[in-house]
Amino acid sequence: MSNNMTEATAVAQPVPQAGSGDAGVGSHLNGGVGGDNGGGVGTNEPHAPSAPISGKEAKTYTKLLEREGKNDDKELSSALKSAASEEKAMRKAQKAEAQSIKRHQKAVKEEHKASKALIRAKEAQEKAAAALQKAKEEMDIKKNHTSSVTKSYDNVKAKIDEHRNAKIANDKDRARRQASMGHTHDSKWLRVQVSSTHQSTQAMSTSLRLLCRGQASPRGWRSPPPLSTRLLRVGGAPRRALQTAGAAAGAAGVGDDARVALYSMGQRAFTRAGSLQALTSGRPLDQLLADQSSPAWWLSIRQPTETETKALGAALSVHPLTTEDILAGETREKLDIFDNYSFISYRAFDPNPSSATYLVAANMYLLVFARGIVSLHASPARGPVGVERRLERIKKAVSPQWFAYALIDDVTDAFVPALGPIQTRIETLDSDAHSLSSAEAAAIEAPLLRDMGGARRDVVRARRLLGQKADVVKALAKRHGARSAQAQDSAHASEVALHLSDIEDHLVTAAQDIAHMEVPIFLPSPWETLAHVESNCLAAMNTQMARASQESNEAISKLTVLSTVLLPLNVITGLWGMNVVVPGQGAEGLHWFGGLAALMAVVASSGYWWATRFMRRRRRA
Numbered sequence: 077m078s079n080n081m082t083e084a085t086a087v088a089q090p091v092p093q094a095g096s097g098d099a100g101v102g103s104h105l106n107g108g109v110g111g112d113n114g115g116g117v118g119t120n121e122p123h124a125p126s127a128p129i130s131g132k133e134a135k136t137y138t139k140l141l142e143r144e145g146k147n148d149d150k151e152l153s154s155a156l157k158s159a160a161s162e163e164k165a166m167r168k169a170q171k172a173e174a175q176s177i178k179r180h181q182k183a184v185k186e187e188h189k190a191s192k193a194l195i196r197a198k199e200a201q202e203k204a205a206a207a208l209q210k211a212k213e214e215m216d217i218k219k220n221h222t223s224s225v226t227k228s229y230d231n232v233k234a235k236i237d238e239h240r241n242a243k244i245a246n247d248k249d250r251a252r253r254q255a256s257m258g259h260t261h262d263s264k265w266l267r268v269q270v271s272s273t274h275q276s277t278q279a280m281s282t283s284l285r286l287l288c289r290g291q292a293s294p295r296g297w298r299s300p301p302p303l304s305t306r307l308l309r310v311g312g313a314p315r316r317a318l319q320t321a322g323a324a325a326g327a328a329g330v331g332d333d334a335r336v337a338l339y340s341m342g343q344r345a346f347t348r349a350g351s352l353q354a355l356t357s358g359r360p361l362d363q364l365l366a367d368q369s370s371p372a373w374w375l376s377i378r379q380p381t382e383t384e385t386k387a388l389g390a391a392l393s394v395h396p397l398t399t400e401d402i403l404a405g406e407t408r409e410k411l412d413i414f415d416n417y418s419f420i421s422y423r424a425f426d427p428n429p430s431s432a433t434y435l436v437a438a439n440m441y442l443l444v445f446a447r448g449i450v451s452l453h454a455s456p457a458r459g460p461v462g463v464e465r466r467l468e469r470i471k472k473a474v475s476p477q478w479f480a481y482a483l484i485d486d487v488t489d490a491f492v493p494a495l496g497p498i499q500t501r502i503e504t505l506d507s508d509a510h511s512l513s514s515a516e517a518a519a520i521e522a523p524l525l526r527d528m529g530g531a532r533r534d535v536v537r538a539r540r541l542l543g544q545k546a547d548v549v550k551a552l553a554k555r556h557g558a559r560s561a562q563a564q565d566s567a568h569a570s571e572v573a574l575h576l577s578d579i580e581d582h583l584v585t586a587a588q589d590i591a592h593m594e595v596p597i598f599l600p601s602p603w604e605t606l607a608h609v610e611s612n613c614l615a616a617m618n619t620q621m622a623r624a625s626q627e628s629n630e631a632i633s634k635l636t637v638l639s640t641v642l643l644p645l646n647v648i649t650g651l652w653g654m655n656v657v658v659p660g661q662g663a664e665g666l667h668w669f670g671g672l673a674a675l676m677a678v679v680a681s682s683g684y685w686w687a688t689r690f691m692r693r694r695r696r697a
Contacts, residue, residue: 235546236584243577246557338364339374339464341473346464352377352384361391365448371473373448376460380452388450392417394443402441402452409544411551418444418555420480422548424455425541427490429497435537440487442480449476451483462486477556477572481579484549488579491541491586498534505531539590546583553577633691640687644679648672 129137334348336355349355356364365373377384382403389399398412398419412419420442426433438455451460463482505527556573652658652672660668 236581239550239577239580239584242553242557243574246573246577335378335380337376339376339467341372344467352380352387361387365392371447372476372479374476374479375448375450376453377451378453379456385452388443392443392445392450395419398443405439405454407437407439409548411548411555413555416445418442418480420444420484420548420552422484422487422545423541423543424453424487425490425494426455427494429494435494435534435541437537437541440483442483444476444480447476449479451479460486462489475572480552481572481575484552485575485579488545488582488586491538491582495538495586495589498531498538501527501531501534535590538586542583542587542590546580546587549576549580549583553580637684637687637691641680641683644683645676648676648679 334350336349336352338347338355339345340347347355352361365375377388380388380402385399385402388394389396393416395414398414401419401421406421407423408421409423410421422440422442423437424440425435425437428434438453440454441452443450443452453460460483463479463486466482505524553573553576556576
């Protein structure tokens with residue numbers, strides 16, 4: 077079969093020349109056809125001529141070649157298809173890889189955003205922790221302050237109970253002594269404890285003793301009249317107004333240049349002069365006072381000089397320590413007991429709210445002797461006018477101890493009306509803070525803060541003025557109570573001790589009122605406290621300022637949106653409005669104008685959309 081095919085090939089095709097580059101045809105069994113390796117027809121015997129094949133074999137062989145070509149074409153097409161499919165798969169893989177890279181980059185960006193958000197959250201947490209710590213510290217400070225105020229209130233309450241018990245014991249002791257003396261005492265003292273509430277929820281308690289009918293004691297001395305100058309509040313309205321020094325001086329008919337005044341119980345009149353030397357008229361002071369010693373005298377000196385103080389000390393045998401305290405202006409309130417006199421340091425003040433020296437302390441020194449009393453006043457104003465008026469109305473002899481009580485009572489009586497303007501000022505501040513509007517916030521902030529500072533200053537002054545007054549009065553009451561127990565001027569001493577106890581009650585009440593002004597002790601407190609008003613004022617101002625800031629932020633946001641819309645339009649109109657050649661300058665028709673108008677409309681819409689979207693995001697954040 078192979079020989080026939082070889083022969084057929086040889087017949088069908090011309091035999092190539094030996095050594096040519098063309099491929100020869102040969103049988104697979106006989107070695108095939110020689111190609112580039114030498115050319116010619118390959119046989120078992122090299123370079124031997126092949127035998128001719130028949131036509132049938134040539135056709136058969138041609139069909140085989142065609143089949144092989146078709147098979148090769150099929151394989152090639154399948155290989156191309158597979159290569160194309162692989163190429164598509166590779167492209168899909170590349171796209172998937174690119175998408176995965178994009179997702180990775182997006183994830184990295186999200187991770188960065190999350191880390192930034194975490195950092196901001198940590199910072200916010202740290203700020204919140206710091207604010208919480210600060211709030212805890214402020215709360216601790218307030219708790220400590222409240223506890224200290226509560227302790228002080230407990231101490232004051234204990235003192236009140238102690239004074240009440242002592243007063244009850246003194247009343248019982250006086251009744252027992254009167255019964256033992258066999259004296260029928262028809263006079264009755266009605267002690268009424270009045271508790272009233274001020275219109276501004278001011279809580280205070282005062283005491284009033286009303287003398288119904290009196291009879292002279294065995295010594296011819298009658299009990300002092302009721303405290304006519306005591307302020308009794310009924311329904312929050314004062315029964316009398318505060319007496320002014322100018323009115324009293326006008327009523328007495330004496331000028332302000334009379335610094336020295338001497339009152340004699342025997343003559344029941346004042347002798348006034350501009351100085352101590354003018355009062356004595358060359359006579360020794362001790363001799364002048366000895367002539368006035370029946371039954372008692374009162375020497376009042378306003379703004380004494382150093383010479384006058386030393387002259388008093390030498391004439392009345394005053395201890396050098398007392399003279400030194402007076403000359404040095406000793407401000408500590410105290411009671412010193414010496415052999416021949418008692419020295420009382422008691423601070424007075426100016427109760428007039430319209431005065432520049434309102435609630436400014438002025439020292440008052442009392443030298444209480446057996447037959448008289450010396451009062452030294454550091455204030456340039458007229459002396460104790462209330463005591464002078466009481467002496468004009470009184471019809472009985474009084475002791476030097478009564479003069480001391482009256483002078484102390486005159487100073488103490490001014491405390492209650494002096495606290496009224498402070499409370500009114502606090503209420504005004506509270507109402508101003510609640511009625512504050514955003515338009516008035518900036519204008520009223522400085523005056524409101526200044527008024528709060530003034531109210532705080534007045535409260536501090538009032539608290540300092542109280543000082544040790546209650547202790548001094550308590551010591552005086554104990555001293556007179558001891559004298560009453562020893563039957564030394566028992567009637568005088570017991571009555572003065574009772575009056576001093578009443579003064580102490582008023583001082584304790586004033587201390588409670590001032591404590592209520594600063595911090596509420598009772599919950600709920602009836603007082604508009606200064607701390608509460610200050611917090612309300614500051615909160616109202618902060619609220620109004622925050623509201624004004626929010627309104628300004630909203631206005632700025634609207635201006636931002638407007639500028640975002642108009643700025644690109646200004647750029648476009650500015651570019652096409654320059655004095656140079658611009659596109660469309662020579663074109664006819666409205667095409668360029670319509671295009672620019674449409675462009676400006678698109679830019680304006682885009683800017684408005686972007687600005688509003690940005691502002692919404694900012695508000696949410």
